[in-house]
Amino acid sequence: MKIGSIGYNHVHDMKYENFIMDRPKGPGAVLLLLIKTPAVFKVGGVQYQVKENSFILMSPDTPCYYTAQENVYTDDWVYFENDDWDKEYVEKLGIPMDIPVYLGDMDELSHLVHILVYEHYSGAVNSEEIEKKYIDVLFLMLSRTLKSRNCMSSKQLSERHYRFTQIRTMIFTMPDHVGNVDDLAAQAGMSRSGFQHLYKKLFGTTVIKDIIEGRTKRAKRLLSSTRLTIKEISTRCGYTNEYSFMRQFKEQVGKTPTEYRSSI
Amino acid sequence: MKIGSIGYNHVHDMKYENFIMDRPKGPGAVLLLLIKTPAVFKVGGVQYQVKENSFILMSPDTPCYYTAQENVYTDDWVYFENDDWDKEYVEKLGIPMDIPVYLGDMDELSHLVHILVYEHYSGAVNSEEIEKKYIDVLFLMLSRTLKSRNCMSSKQLSERHYRFTQIRTMIFTMPDHVGNVDDLAAQAGMSRSGFQHLYKKLFGTTVIKDIIEGRTKRAKRLLSSTRLTIKEISTRCGYTNEYSFMRQFKEQVGKTPTEYRSSI
Numbered sequence: 001m002k003i004g005s006i007g008y009n010h011v012h013d014m015k016y017e018n019f020i021m022d023r024p025k026g027p028g029a030v031l032l033l034l035i036k037t038p039a040v041f042k043v044g045g046v047q048y049q050v051k052e053n054s055f056i057l058m059s060p061d062t063p064c065y066y067t068a069q070e071n072v073y074t075d076d077w078v079y080f081e082n083d084d085w086d087k088e089y090v091e092k093l094g095i096p097m098d099i100p101v102y103l104g105d106m107d108e109l110s111h112l113v114h115i116l117v118y119e120h121y122s123g124a125v126n127s128e129e130i131e132k133k134y135i136d137v138l139f140l141m142l143s144r145t146l147k148s149r150n151c152m153s154s155k156q157l158s159e160r161h162y163r164f165t166q167i168r169t170m171i172f173t174m175p176d177h178v179g180n181v182d183d184l185a186a187q188a189g190m191s192r193s194g195f196q197h198l199y200k201k202l203f204g205t206t207v208i209k210d211i212i213e214g215r216t217k218r219a220k221r222l223l224s225s226t227r228l229t230i231k232e233i234s235t236r237c238g239y240t241n242e243y244s245f246m247r248q249f250k251e252q253v254g255k256t257p258t259e260y261r262s263s264i
Numbered sequence: 265m266k267i268g269s270i271g272y273n274h275v276h277d278m279k280y281e282n283f284i285m286d287r288p289k290g291p292g293a294v295l296l297l298l299i300k301t302p303a304v305f306k307v308g309g310v311q312y313q314v315k316e317n318s319f320i321l322m323s324p325d326t327p328c329y330y331t332a333q334e335n336v337y338t339d340d341w342v343y344f345e346n347d348d349w350d351k352e353y354v355e356k357l358g359i360p361m362d363i364p365v366y367l368g369d370m371d372e373l374s375h376l377v378h379i380l381v382y383e384h385y386s387g388a389v390n391s392e393e394i395e396k397k398y399i400d401v402l403f404l405m406l407s408r409t410l411k412s413r414n415c416m417s418s419k420q421l422s423e424r425h426y427r428f429t430q431i432r433t434m435i436f437t438m439p440d441h442v443g444n445v446d447d448l449a450a451q452a453g454m455s456r457s458g459f460q461h462l463y464k465k466l467f468g469t470t471v472i473k474d475i476i477e478g479r480t481k482r483a484k485r486l487l488s489s490t491r492l493t494i495k496e497i498s499t500r501c502g503y504t505n506e507y508s509f510m511r512q513f514k515e516q517v518g519k520t521p522t523e524y525r526s527s528i
Binding site: 005006007010021022023024025026027028079093117118120121122123124125126129130133134136137140141143144147148161162165168169172173174202203204217221224225226227228264 | 269270274285289290291292343381384386387388389390393407411412425426429432433438467468481485489528
């Protein structure tokens with residue numbers, strides 16, 4: 001999909017400007033708005049009181065009218081080129097057209113619009129291709145926000161998801177910094193059982209399995225690409241002694257570390 | 265392309281850890297490193313003193329060895345899945361393999377790795393697809409950085425490019441806030457002729473042409489989708505009177521504003 005024109009964080013102060021967009025024939029191109037202040041929308045004959053942090057994706061020919069609800073109207077806006085509009089893609093992502101939808105948090109989306117403004121007007125190397133990728137990301141993120149809004153409604157849970165992802169990242173990238181499950185639960189500020197339950201819910205696998213996988217992956221990499229001793233590798237993978245490393249590796253891979261190394 | 269594993273800003277302090285990556289058989293998978301501290305690399309038998317803010321993209325089976333040059337070694341690292349590695353794409357972008365390259369500024373690239381870490385381990389809605397788009401952006405940006413490094417060598421020029429892009433964005437998205445060329449040159453802190461020359465060089469078109477295009481585009485949009493009067497539209501498009509708007513619109517579009525409006 002391609003951008004026709006795009007603007008980030010345009011502020012209309014009703015004190016200085018009687019901002020009313022009245023478009024009886026529709027916006028003329030597909031138009032995405034990230035609405036940052038309370039607004040009144042009339043779309044296809046239906047009137048909406050729209051909360052801040054809402055979005056609307058409008059069809060080119062749906063009559064629409066919008067203005068501020070209070071003193072200021074602020075939005076990000078993106079017009080797409082009609083020829084390049086991929087209707088099916090957006091439908092498949094579950095993004096509705098011509099209805100304002102409250103999102104709650106739009107920071108990430110708005111940040112993407114900010115990046116896109118630069119890509120669109122900079123004429124920098126590769127900017128057309130980068131623009132396309134970022135548009136796809138914008139719609140994928142919009143779809144994610146809509147879906148997460150339904151299954152986990154509070155912002156608190158999404159912050160918890162962020163914290164859990166940090167823990168999971170550590171499990172896979174710094175297995176030697178990962179203690180046992182009780183330590184991880186303490187890092188998340190939760191009980192052991194609560195932690196294990198939510199981990200499973202968020203990632204579809206258990207924390208124990210991830211710990212073992214993180215250690216085994218790193219061990220394989222170090223065995224195949226370095227000359228480190230088995231003892232050194234066991235430390236770098238978070239084992240307190242090489243024998244438990246050797247036992248667990250054999251269980252997972254079907255070979256001892258030494259057999260694995262010489263088989264490559 | 266797909267990520268095997270990924271880590272952001274891993275710090276190895278030589279006081280606590282004798283960090284040496286010695287991989288006589290190569291890293292085993294394509295490996296991208298964003299190197300943030302001075303380092304020593306031996307790749308395919310050749311030794312390099314690598315400056316901070318360099319990158320290297322290594323083939324799976326090129327023997328390599330790397331360690332800190334000073335007290336600390338820090339990098340971002342991305343292993344790619346061998347099956348999904350798109351060699352042609354990366355070649356076409358002009359990104360060399362198995363040679364460390366100094367980039368100067370890696371903030372944007374490193375920020376992308378940071379985002380990718382979250383996408384890779386979060387298991388969030390659409391994360392696999394978003395990861396793929398961001399990997400493409402990472403390589404497109406890397407290619408851009410390499411190319412801009414050659415044609416405009418100083419960081420100063422890239423800051424100027426950023427400022428010029430802001431001005432160009434205003435020309436297209438807020439034509440009513442744009443004065444004449446002298447005003448824009450003053451905003452850029454340059455003489456009129458210096459401003460016009462660099463504008464042409466950066467964007468391949470003149471500032472005057474862009475101003476007229478920005479105004480005409482907005483005028484067309486407002487004529488076709490709103491009921492605003494010609495006088496109101498001329499103001500919103502940055503004209504000081506409606507007659508110069510009418511004259512210029514006719515020159516550009518071949519119809520008067522009123523004719524254009526009734527023809528849609």
